[in-house]
Amino acid sequence: MPKDEVAVVAPAASGDQVDRAAPRFEVDLIKPHTQAGISFQSGAKIKVTAAQRTWLKAEKVIAGDTQEK
Template sequence: MPKDEIVTAPAAAGEPAERSVPRFEVELLKPHSHAGQDLLPGAKIKITAEQRTWLKSLGVVAGETPEK
């Protein structure tokens, strides 16, 4: 399986670009609802490090790379 990809989300309105939250692209292992959509295994989503840790603990996503 490919390693997680780090993607930087655009800064919110009025927020400096250097404060944008890093996001990780991960592949789902189980069905999951994300951003109001029901997704199936194999779908890729972009999530924060905290979300990735939580979804890994539930077995929804895999990933061997350390948090950054």
């Protein structure tokens, strides 16, 4: 495409899904945990989605605040 040409991209239709990566949070495990078939020991740091973080907190596998990475 020549420099002076502008490509016009139509917006996604309302029914189309937009591919967005879910934000990840780095958490510290306080208990051993298996994620995606990989076993982690207490003290390991893993990255999880917000929903996974909520579940891990409820199961007392992680503790404290976590930050988005």
